[in-house]
Amino acid sequence: MMLRELLLLAALLFSIGIYGVLTRRHAVAVLLSIELMANAANVAFVAFATLRGGPGEVLVLFSLAITVSEVAVGLALVMLLHRRYGDTVLDLAQEAKG
């Protein structure tokens, strides 16, 4: 059962990503974790495409393009964060506190 293992891999990658997003304090680490989550989706796409057919590979290309743009925006935000607080620890930005 190839598909099952591949999907488990995707789920594992996704969970590690979530864990990273929730636990990392530094913005760059959070961005990396987000990349992991996106790639979990990509793995699932490719797994389905090769084993079941369908346009999954095309969607992976789209996904990669979007992820790259997202990283560009994310790194810009990290720069701003650093400029503003002198560090890239996410918990410093708490202006939205109620």
Place this chain on the structure above:
Amino acid sequence: MNTPGTPELLGLLALLAPAAAALVLGVVPWLRRSGGAAAVVAIAGSTVALVAAVAVLAQRAGGGPDVLWTVSWLEAGGRGLARVGVRLDGVSVPMLAVVTFVALAVQVYSVAYMHAETARSYGRYFAYHALFLFSMNLLVLAPNLLQAFAGWELVGVTSYLLIGFHFDRPSAARAAVKAFWMTKLADMGFLFALLLLYTAGGSFEWTASLRPAVAGAVTALLFIAVVGKSAQFPLHIWLPDAMEGPTPVSALLHAATMVAAGVYLVVRADPLFAQAPATREVMLFLGAGTAAFAALLALVQTDIKRMLAFSTCSQLGFMVAALGAGSAFAGFFHLGTHAFFKALLFLAAGSVIHAVHSNELSQMGGLRRRMPLTTVVFAIGALSLAGIPGFAGFASKDTVIGAVEGQGGGVPYFLLLGTAFVTALYMGRALLRAFFGPPCAAAAHAHEPPLSMTAPLVLLAIPSVLAGLLGGWLARSVGAEYHLHLAPTPVLAAALSLAGLLLAVALFRQGRPAPLAAFLERADRASLVDRSWALLYRQVLIRVADVSRWVDRYLVDGLMNGIGWSTLETGSAVRPVQTGRMRDYVFAVMVGALLLAWIGGFR
């Protein structure tokens, strides 16, 4: 909307000329504050109204038809709530003529009478007068009860404004509030009558035909409003106090026109009242009772204006009794003649007050040498009011008593005959006290008022004598029968009036007190009706108002404030959820996603 023809245009002119004057005086402050110019504007409006009214009258006298011109009002769903406009027929046209004539006479008289006022309040006075004439004409020309109600309330407001004209005098302010309060209480009857009429009949027409029970309720409610406006027992108490207003106001509003609006309303709504014999029965007794009661109190008044006010109550009682006897014509006829001679009496009293600077009969006396013209016109008014043959009051009062007799006589009939006697007695008393007898201190300096005041007196004196001759014409106009004939009742009434006058001469030349004076004075001072209302007001109404205030402040406002407060508190309580930390939000999103997935797994 149809285009109005000539009579409709004249009717509209009579309505809108005073409205225009009131509007101009209302929105152009410098004109109102200029004083004299304001008087010119108001009097111009009234003159146009009078000319229009006379033209309509002439047209009708020449055989013109009834005219109804209306536009739809408050349209909703393609159907108007009611129609408003002018109705010119045998009832409204004579009334319009009387109202505009007396109003113009009073306004001209006021020009000199009010000259001591500051320019500001002088202008305000005439602005109110213009507003009053518009309101009264709105009521008189009303094609249905709804427009009549609008006019009815507006004359109530102008009455309040004019009674409280000298609002810096506490007694005047109190009197104004009292008049407003009492009439407003009664006006609730009108409002409920309108609601009932519309619910039951679907219209506000004067001629709606109703089920007997509904007709009884509608007319009874309307009659409550009439009792208030026309100062009948037990709501009459505001009228003597209303004498705090300037004397010309008393003449116009509180003698000739506004207080007669109640009577006019019943005449107008005669088709409704004809369906309610029980209401008429009550009106007959209440009217006759008020006539007698107020006449007796008039006998012991020391203030000439209060005396005339009680006399007005009494005469309105005659009219109401006539309406109760089913003779709208008799009531209407007496309304017309009374408007002339009572306005005359008030204006003549005004020129006496002007001369001696007091309302008290005891401060007057012997004025006939210094003020011969005023004496003559006051005497004409007094004799007309007393119902002496040859004067207008005789013809109309006899019609009233005859109508009551035709209804079966009984107690009201004898009450009215007795009242005719007392009326002559108290008018004789006032006449002798003010103009004859030993001259008072002020008599030496008293002088006739200027021409602008005497001219209206003379103009009112003429119809006070001759208006009785119009009885036959007026009867045809309203569709009733009238003929003066030698029957026991008119002779008896005339004899009683003459006897009253002779007794007055016999008693009051020597300055002796009126019969029953001690008892009546005590009754007047005790003023039980007044006190009962005061008690009701203080003990019941104020308490109810306090409870309402409490309910409003703590329950109604409390509910609203509570909703607002709890919203704020809930907001404060859940505020910490928004930590501002990114990871918490992401965590919430994850939990939400898992929750959705979990729920989805179950389906």
